[in-house]
Amino acid sequence: KQEVTQIPAALSVPEGENLVLNCSFTDSAIYNLQWFRQDPGKGLTSLLLIQSSQREQTSGRLNASLDKSSGRSTLYIAASQPGDSATYLCAVRGLSNFGNEKLTFGTGTRLTIIP
Amino acid sequence: GAVVSQHPSRVICKSGTSVKIECRSLDFQATTMFWYRQFPKQSLMLMATSNEGSKATYEQGVEKDKFLINHASLTLSTLTVTSAHPEDSSFYICSARDWRNEKLFFGSGTQLSVL
Numbered sequence: 001k002q003e004v005t006q007i008p009a010a011l012s013v014p015e016g017e018n019l020v021l022n023c024s025f026t027d028s029a030i031y032n033l034q035w036f037r038q039d040p041g042k043g044l045t046s047l048l049l050i051q052s053s054q055r056e057q058t059s060g061r062l063n064a065s066l067d068k069s070s071g072r073s074t075l076y077i078a079a080s081q082p083g084d085s086a087t088y089l090c091a092v093r094g095l096s097n098f099g100n101e102k103l104t105f106g107t108g109t110r111l112t113i114i115p
Numbered sequence: 116g117a118v119v120s121q122h123p124s125r126v127i128c129k130s131g132t133s134v135k136i137e138c139r140s141l142d143f144q145a146t147t148m149f150w151y152r153q154f155p156k157q158s159l160m161l162m163a164t165s166n167e168g169s170k171a172t173y174e175q176g177v178e179k180d181k182f183l184i185n186h187a188s189l190t191l192s193t194l195t196v197t198s199a200h201p202e203d204s205s206f207y208i209c210s211a212r213d214w215r216n217e218k219l220f221f222g223s224g225t226q227l228s229v230l
Binding site: 046049089091103106108 | 149159160164206210217221
C-alpha cells in the first residue's frame with residue numbers, strides 16, 4: 001500500500017526567504033508525482049507534474065525534484081511571498097489495490113509566509 | 116489553464132435525503148474523472164474512479180450503492196450521496212484528467228453538511 005508523507009506539517013517563514021517542502025513515498029513504482037496547492041475551503045490547483053522518468057520540473061519560482069529510487073520529492077519555493085500561503089500537497093500516481101490507477105495524497109504542509 | 120467546475124460548493128441537507136454533486140470539465144475532454152473525500156485536517160482519499168461510458172470503480176470500503184457515480188459524457192460526472200447521514204458530512208472534490216497531457220485538474224469542492 002502506497003503511503004505518502006509530507007514533512008513538516010506546518011511551516012512559517014518570513015517573506016522573501018527560500019524554502020523547501022518535502023514529500024516521501026513508500027512504493028517507488030509510480031507513474032508520476034504532482035504538487036498541488038490548496039487554499040482554505042477550496043479545491044486543488046496543480047503546480048508541477050513530474051513524470052517518473054524525469055528528475056525535476058520548474059515553473060516560475062517553483063522547482064520540484066523527484067528521486068524515485070529513494071522515494072522522495074522536494075518542492076522549492078524561491079523568494080516567498082504572502083500569496084504563497086496555502087497548504088501544499090504532493091500526490092503520487094500509481095496502481096490501487098484493485099489494479100486501477102490511483103492518486104495517493106500526502107497530508108500536506110500548511111505554509112504561512114509572514115509579511 | 117484547464118478548468119473543472121464543481122457545484123454546488125456547499126450543501127446542507129437533512130438526514131435521509133439524497134444530494135447530487137456535479138463535476139464538469141469546461142475546456143477539455145476527460146475520459147477519466149475521480150472523486151475524493153476530505154475530512155478536516157486529513158488528506159484527500161480517493162473514493163472512486165469514473166470512466167466515461169462505463170461503471171465506476173470504487174475503492175475498498177466505499178459503498179457503491181450509497182455513493183452513486185455517473186459519467187455519461189466526456190465532460191460531466193455526477194456523484195449522488197444517497198440517504199445521507201451525518202457521518203457523510205465531508206468535503207468532496209472531483210478531478211478530471213486532461214487526456215492531452217495527463218494532468219489532473221480539480222474542482223473547487225463541495226462542503227456537505229448533513230443535519
